[in-house]
Amino acid sequence: MAHGLQIRDEQSGYNKNLFCIPKHYEEDLERVFIPHGLILDRTERLARDIMQDMGSHDIVALCVLKGGYKFFADLLDHIKALNQNGDKSVPITVDFVRIKSYCNDSPTGKISFVGEELSTLNGKNVLVVEDIIETGRTMKALLSKIKDKKPRMVKVVSLLVKRTCQSPGYRPDYIGFEIPDKFVVGYALDYNEYFRDLNHICILKENAKEKYRMS
Numbered sequence: 001m002a003h004g005l006q007i008r009d010e011q012s013g014y015n016k017n018l019f020c021i022p023k024h025y026e027e028d029l030e031r032v033f034i035p036h037g038l039i040l041d042r043t044e045r046l047a048r049d050i051m052q053d054m055g056s057h058d059i060v061a062l063c064v065l066k067g068g069y070k071f072f073a074d075l076l077d078h079i080k081a082l083n084q085n086g087d088k089s090v091p092i093t094v095d096f097v098r099i100k101s102y103c104n105d106s107p108t109g110k111i112s113f114v115g116e117e118l119s120t121l122n123g124k125n126v127l128v129v130e131d132i133i134e135t136g137r138t139m140k141a142l143l144s145k146i147k148d149k150k151p152r153m154v155k156v157v158s159l160l161v162k163r164t165c166q167s168p169g170y171r172p173d174y175i176g177f178e179i180p181d182k183f184v185v186g187y188a189l190d191y192n193e194y195f196r197d198l199n200h201i202c203i204l205k206e207n208a209k210e211k212y213r214m215s
């Protein structure tokens, strides 16, 4: 079974004043939870693990938008570096699917897919690249759509997996970090579209949830 880097419940992260934070978010953030450099270091190792398992056939890397775009770009950079510097290499093509399931800091109960075709996945080795898995409902819905396209193989990598009592036990094939049940933003993860433009993964202040709340 895949294991990510465990961040324990009592770990609260780092003093935000010791990091560079955009001025417009300074008042909104409690702590830096996972610094950008640590995300990149862990991503480099995920790229190596993925290529060890999937590196003998062409890969279609499927980015789950919008939250997955930073992780996707950095993961693919590391995979490209392995392709450039190793004894063997495989062609990687990319595809994108956009999913919306959250409003404020809670699931809406409805999972909507925007503008997806996914016809490129037929007969291919597919690597699904996701930002965060909480209950696993979103990923299960996406995987059932992908399987309709009859891919040769599907693997899922998620940067974050949240430990939550609501989880029906879905675990991706590769995990960056396993985190406590807290709402996190940054590195393309959003709260009502804000905070994607923040490099570190951070914990929001309660009053920021009010400030950016959608009715």
Ligand code: IMP
Binding pocket: 067, 101, 102, 107, 131, 132, 133, 134, 135, 136, 137, 138, 139, 162, 182, 183, 184, 185, 189, 190, 191
């Ligand atoms: P699941 O379907 O419960 O696994 O939820 C996964 C989706 O919920 C992700 O793709 C995100 O869009 C969203 N999500 C869950 N937790 C967070 C969070 O802490 N920050 C930002 N988005 C989150």
